[in-house]
Amino acid sequence: MNSDARKTATSAGRSVPALALSIALGLGVSASVSADELDAKRLVKAMSEFLAAQQALSFSYDATLEVVTPDAQILGLASSGKVVVNRPDKIHATRAGGFADVAMSFDGKTLTILGKNLNAYTQVEIPGSIDHLVDVMRDKYDRPLPAADLLLTNSYEMLMEGVEDIKDLGSGVIGGVECDSLAFRSKDVDWQIWIAHGDKPYPCRYTITSKSVPNGPSYSIQFSDWKVGKAVTAASFAFKNTSKATQVKLEDLKGTGDLPEHFTKGASK
Template sequence: MKPIRTAAALLIAAWAGSSMAADAGAAKTVDPQAVKALETMGSYLRSLPRFALSADTTTDFVDDNGQALQFARHAEMQVVRPNRLKASVSGEQGTRSMYFDGKTFTLYGSQHNFYASAPAPKTIGELVGDIADKYGIETPLADLFYWGSDPDQGKELTAARAVGEERIGDATCTHYAFRKPGTDWQLWIRKGAQPLPCKLVITATDIEARPQHAVRFNWQTQPSFGNDVFSFKPPKDAKRIAFARNEASKPASAKPSAKQ
């Protein structure tokens, strides 16, 4: 993806140029407080016994000509720890939903009205890794279950710093910038007693086009829903199919098509 240099972008760059240049050296250091903020956010997320969220995302895909094509999606998630999860993503190919009721994992795609089910491990954290390894299925917003859980996470960072404070929706958030080999990422964390992620932007720096993935979060920390939301009920005429197992590093999908 080549940067789009609109007149507005050029004006903003010119206005901010002097301060950005003066701060360039800071981008090369790892501020322990920035790493601590990430750990604090992760600890808070893991302390929530239940939550619901919605998120609007944009993701760049680079075509064969090197042009970035940006796709917008909407995600929703309901969670009861340690073993209840429902997540859905709606986009250009319909809605893909996953259900985990503590015993069974089910993936449903609205585009073809197909679903597949399989026995699941005991916890959400185990499930995320299990379905990725076995079936090549990525859990939406999976980082929510891992942020700050690895004590060595900060060691791979080559830069980390607080950029400043910004208003995201109705929350005041601290804007952080992180860097590790191949990836730049920015994270906005809500200030105060609920250090929730407000916004996330990831840039792949090891790809010439530098594609981005951006997420804007909307949280409910005291949601109202019953356990029935985690049980899958097949829609009318839905067809059950089987998951295809991963072969070496080749991503797998449910047959005849689980790509929704």
């Protein structure tokens, strides 16, 4: 089964209900909703600076990763989890889906990945900051962290890299929260972000759609229960093997990735 390893992920090429299509054509979105690029950039920068300024933050999330079958059917794999961050070098994250139940902890020196459903864990020495951890996990181990792009201290620069087109879509509501809805295009991906109104501009939803795979599979993550500062529940970033899990090498810790083991990755087009 082919899948897209998303980079920074709603699908182009899907059928659209006739009424929705007629409304879209009637509005002429690309013409009448002109992109105020400076304002859109300001909103993303404000979000980036707000998140980077929080020494402690936490959130819950629901994510959907789309994969494409050889016969061009798009399937969605859903998972949920929670992330706790203590800058500059501590993070704890969980992810539970239909095929994996994973906990990850990083104490500034050692990354531990525990497959709860496997009762097995691995440890990798990656001393440094959360930014360094994100880079290493993505580039060296092909294991991107949940919402990794948004957790970087320089997330604005990373998000805006290669952006060729910007659209301000006005307001949207995510989980009952009114947000600014912004859409961006680069050579390889389209991405959209919804940022909460007010003095706490946290992201409410982030969607990335691939342009290198037919039918445009996407990765979407919706956030909830944002907490910052003293409101963040204390977390343990040092691994404690309370379940007497078996330690294995990273390459032997099967069944903890974004895709089930029986899914086969194919080349992008």
